[in-house]
Amino acid sequence: MIDPTQSAQRSPAKIQALSEALANQIAAGEVVERPVSVVKELLENALDSGATEIEISIEEGGEKSIQVIDNGSGIAKDELLLAVSRHATSKISSYEDLTQVATLGFRGEALASISSVSRFEIISRQTSEPNAWRLKSDGGAIWPEPEPIAGKSGTRVRVDDLFFNTPARKKFLRVARTEFGHIDEFVKRAMLSRMDISFKLIHNHKVVRHVEAAQTPSDQARRLAKLMGEAFVDQSMHVHYDAQDLTLRGWVGLPTFNRAQTDMQYVFVNGRIVRDRLLFHALKQAYADVLYNGRHPVYVLFLEIPVDQVDVNVHPAKYEVRFANGRWVYDFIRRSVKEAVRQPLTQADALQSDQQAQFESTRPGAFAGQQDSSLSALNSQAYFDFQKPGPDRVEDSSNTYQTQPSNQVDQFASSDGAMPPLGFAKMQLHGVFILAENAQGLILVDMHAAHERIVYERMKQQWQTERLISQPLLVPMVIALDVAHMLAWENHQAWWSQLGFEFEALGPQQLKVTAVPSILAKASIEQLVQDVLADTAAEGDSQRIDEYINSLLSTMACHGSVRANRPLTVAEMNQLLRDMEATPASSQCNHGRPTWVQLSMKQLDALFMRGQ
The missing domain is CATH 3.30.1370.100 (MutL, C-terminal domain, regulatory subdomain)
Structure with a gap:
């Protein structure tokens, strides 16, 4: 046992600047918690680059290898070293930009943090350049000059031997199946958030998920069925509500289609995956009175709000957000979803008929005929x-x-x-x-x-x-x-x-x-x-x-x-x-x-x- 009095009597240590490598590893503790954190950061960079095709390859749950390939805009040769430096980003340049972040990433910490705790390689090529450029590191703070290499337009990032130089962090990793489960769930969320992008997820050289870009409503329905199950498509309704500067759209499950856990609840704010207590409570209240006791609703919802009305700079992981007017957002979501799940059948009929025309799908309880106004009068x-x-x-x-x-x-x-x-x-x-x-x-x-x-x-x-x-x-x-x-x-x-x-x-x-x-x-x-x-x-x-x-x-x-x-x-x-x-x-x-x-x-x- 350590005697606190002895610690207090020690002579004070001299203040000194940390080495860049150690500073990066400390920062990595906030950004890179486990393999899924690496996938999240790399995937968000790929989405911000304008990619339309993204491939994620994982080996042994991400501990051995993580590779993300995209066909985005790529990084110029003279910006590669900046890209792997701390606090270097193309997404914001002033405080005003920070108050209205429209991209998924913006901190400029991800690549520097990831490269400090792994064997790291990035290959990138812009369309205007004749070849790609590669940068490699084994966790050190000194980077070599980029070297030319053949490669397609876009970026490929490979992360090997995660936490090889931080054994204290590595021993807290779970078995490969558990770690990949977290990765799979995150990639599934990304596939739901961006229907317009093609994704492929590979684990140990086996394709686990593959979805093509879905532009039309019928394609989106098929993609939903692939990710959420046929039952979700059959027993959910499409919603779209606007109020001033707020828009809520997506799919909400019928109250009779529910779960014992909250494992089918997905909310995205301006395309960002969030876990927000205020939003989930609003949705819980929307289903009050119509849901069986102890059961949980299912939904895939997208909230669009002016970027200056939401603060995404709350936590390094960027899962949390803060609204300028939380009560306004709460009431809008609760009222909108409550209206949808409590619609009388005479109104739900017309809504479902429209869905059938859009999604080319049928759910139990859906009716084809429009009702005459005389029926409502009676x-x-x-x-x-x-x-x-x-x-x-x-x-x-x-x-x-x-x-x-x-x-x-x-x-x-x-x-x-x-x-x-x-x-x-x-x-x-x-x-x-x-x-x-x-x-x-x-x-x-x-x-x-x-x-x-x-x-x-x-x-x-x-x-x-x-x-x-x-x-x-x-x-x-x-x-x-x-x-x-x-x-x-x-x-x-x-x-x-x-x-x-x-x-x-x-x-x-x-x-x-x-x-x-x-x-x-x-x-x-x-x-x-x-x-x-x-x-x-x-x-x-x-x-x-x-x-x-x-x-x-x-x-x-x-x-x-x-x-x-x-x-x-x-x-x-x-x-x-x-x-x-x-x-x-x-x-x-x-x-x-x-x-x-x-x-x-x-x-x-x-x-x-x-x-x-």
């Missing part, structure tokens, strides 16, 4: 007659499903004879499922789950319009707060009032609650207020009250929905189908389970081997 008349239950009231399961007069139910088809998305009911199966026929084939509906979502959405809408109704407390409640939480209340008093809460300040650290929203009359008010104030103090916002109320409404909707084994007439079943088509997120119940499935004629034919 849907707006459909209703389930219920009184808003109080917190201590549970709906009787014997309630009846209200229908329109039979002559209106028969008129749900549009004037041109087009069938509604969920078609028309044929029968009820075992008092649990509704069988319906639509243009594509057979629809199977879980009537309780579907009705549960309909009732839930209507109760939420009713709560939104009546949330100002407050209920005075018979005995006012006094809550002790710390200074930060008291300040959070003072800054959000108007918001609390809109929710139906009434407070009085009794002192610098005490609040008296005199009234609460009627729906929360029996909730644990003190704990709820404490939790919400903690959120607003830390994050400036809180979703707890809405989440609590939604959970309460969900429970009431479950008890207030039609139960299994309750017979429905054909008119009632058709009314339920029409209400589903007009209700947001009706493809999932309140707990995230699917409410209906589509069996196409092709699938039904296959079950009976018809046409084979």
Whole structure:
């Protein structure tokens, strides 16, 4: 054990400048953590060079060899030595450039750091030059002059024996399979981020991934299927939203297509691969209310934002970003994706039809026919007659499903004879499922789950319009707060009032609650207020009250929905189908389970081997 008193008594060491080699190795500790860090830096340089074809060759997980070849603009002979020097770059030249970085790389540290911990070779040629030029190093700080060599236009960088001169770092590397797994995942992200570029990934002389440039929507769909799986393409929707200077586009998975892990969540900011807590939280909130508990959504999304509104100079690895107006970005992403995944079927139908024309693909639940506006008008008349239950009231399961007069139910088809998305009911199966026929084939509906979502959405809408109704407390409640939480209340008093809460300040650290929203009359008010104030103090916002109320409404909707084994007439079943088509997120119940499935004629034919 080291005695700290002995260390303190030592004579102070003289301050001296570090050698260039040692300084580069220290810098490499930030930039080059493992083989995937090398691949990342070299791949970003290739993308910044304007390459349209990139090949990555790996041996033994990257420890033995990493090679990246591109057909980009190349590096001139007289700039090669600068390229491998620290803090030398062609991408920025002033502070103004740093505040609006449009390239993936900009620090000018990568090649110097990589070459200091490996046996390094770079060969590059510009189109205007008759030959390529090569530069080699064995980890030293002294570089020879570039030598001429035959080579194609572009750049080839080879990194051998990574960490050969830093054994302390090398011993922390994992087995080759693990290290290559990290490389494979990063290259996959790069392939998703730049659909316009051809990539090839080779490991131990075997091609692992190869994708051609995808310019058309149909090519992009095929590339997505190759990288994300056919199920992702079949069960996702294309989104494109614009708001002022922000654009969000890409693909979001249907709530019923989800994962146990967050392994299929990809977000790119101005083409840059990021892992941003704010963005992922916004997307998590967008799927709230429609995703099964404990499951995670899937998506591939591209956010485009003015470069002066995002700071990418946060960390040497450049995975983190900081937004000038984080709340603006958060709200835009949450609202956009929430709108997409909660679209009523009558709107999702038109969206999916457009996707089918673009992507030439079909997913379960997609419908071909456009709906007439008269269908929406009739849907707006459909209703389930219920009184808003109080917190201590549970709906009787014997309630009846209200229908329109039979002559209106028969008129749900549009004037041109087009069938509604969920078609028309044929029968009820075992008092649990509704069988319906639509243009594509057979629809199977879980009537309780579907009705549960309909009732839930209507109760939420009713709560939104009546949330100002407050209920005075018979005995006012006094809550002790710390200074930060008291300040959070003072800054959000108007918001609390809109929710139906009434407070009085009794002192610098005490609040008296005199009234609460009627729906929360029996909730644990003190704990709820404490939790919400903690959120607003830390994050400036809180979703707890809405989440609590939604959970309460969900429970009431479950008890207030039609139960299994309750017979429905054909008119009632058709009314339920029409209400589903007009209700947001009706493809999932309140707990995230699917409410209906589509069996196409092709699938039904296959079950009976018809046409084979």
